[in-house]
Amino acid sequence: MRGLRRIDAFFAKAEQVLIVIVLTAMLLLAFLQVLLRNAWDFGLPWVDILLRHLVLWLGIMGASLATRMNRHIRIEALTRFLPARHQRLVERGVLLFAAAVSTFLGVAAVDLVRQEQGTGSMAFGPVPTWMLQLVLPVGFAIVAFRFGLQTILPNEPAGGTGGGGTDR
Template sequence: MPTRNLPPALARLVKLVTWTENALLIGMLALMVLLAAAQILLRNFFDISIFGADQMLRLLVLWVAFLGAIAASREGKHIHVDIIARWLPGRIKSAVVALTDLFTLVVCLLLAWQSLRFMHSARESGEMAFATLPVWVAELILPLGFTLIALRYGLRFMHHVRQALGREVAE
């Protein structure tokens, strides 16, 4: 979504969040590859393994998947059905897309709320993911991811509403 129509402070915040998302995604993906490769080499050649590596890899897969979904929503490339909207004229298409953005926003907010409840129950249980990392800390990506996706779709919704009203030119 273009940031040119946002207030300058919000545009800077969006750019900072985008940079942070990309850095986390690249870092975690690199860590995942290195950890998996090290685990394979150590097991095959030295008959040893890194303690907690398998659990860490499972968590990294979850985090990378959510960070990838956040990045996809940022670029408007997240899964969506546009079988009808693709053939509609400009402003009508923008109105239909705004409705689907609103629906996605509401669903993501509901999922963020439920994942917060899930995380809270994990915190109360005191369960550990591995070593000294509590499960609830490992699950932080759930409400964070759904909230970031919801915020992105909120921005997209406002953008498409402005297009539908003729206040912005449709791309």
């Protein structure tokens, strides 16, 4: 299990670095685009397309980190009324279901990327659309891995407790 935790920690560190890079790039590109449009009535046509895709990247990486820290969206209306033993059992079932759904979405995302690759469509310049969509299958695979890890080790959230969100 220690190896799985190391893999998870590696993914988390990579996601944190990528989030900083992507968010910084988004801010700089958006500022540049506004400056060019307002000062010289000129804009870079590829920036808007890239920014839309970077929002997707940011969202997927954020969802993955939220899953790691057990801070994802939860619906606990019924489980609060169950005995503690049953709460853990239901929580494991829900985590396993979430892992299965994430796996399904990851497989569907692989299909989407393959279809985009087959069309040969370009997002902008020499960058094909499918390259910008690779975050979907990778992100859903990591989310599925994290839900699976929480199913196996439910009393040890990968990135800390849901309440504090602290990193171990």
